[in-house]
Amino acid sequence: MSDSHAAEHSPDGGAAQRKQIWKVFIILSVITAFEFLIAFTMHHGTLKIAIFVGMTIVKAFFIVGEFMHLKHEVKSLIWAILIPCIFVVWLLLALMLEGGSIFQLR
The missing domain is CATH 1.20.5 (Single alpha-helices involved in coiled-coils or other helix-helix interfaces)
Known part of the structure; x- marks a missing residue:
């Protein structure tokens, strides 16, 4: 039985997968909200750019790890x-x- 079929026939109806998706959504939303906060409050400069690049890399690794299953x-x-x-x-x-x-x- 493949993983997709296992989720369809699990006793909890896929609740664990939905919980993980919501967790990822909330984490990415918080990081994005922090990026917006920095974008509209900090003056343009090297520090602002470095923060954006760093946060973008963190989000990219998180997305690749979770949605492309690389962390597994x-x-x-x-x-x-x-x-x-x-x-x-x-x-x-x-x-x-x-x-x-x-x-x-x-």
Whole structure:
């Protein structure tokens, strides 16, 4: 019996799955509300951008872990996905920092 059929025939009628979905919804809603609070109260600057990037990464990992079921996989698969993502973020950061320095040389 697959997991989808097990949820349909479970004695609680899928209440545990609905509870988990609502938990994820509430956590993501709180993080998003905090992002809106920061967006409308903080002055534009590096700290504001860093907070947004950090919170976006947290939300992305939470969504990937919960809805794509990555947190239930073996650790080697998680690292095989995570390490290339870290290098891509590092590459983008390096390109932005180095690309911005060309204007300071003039």
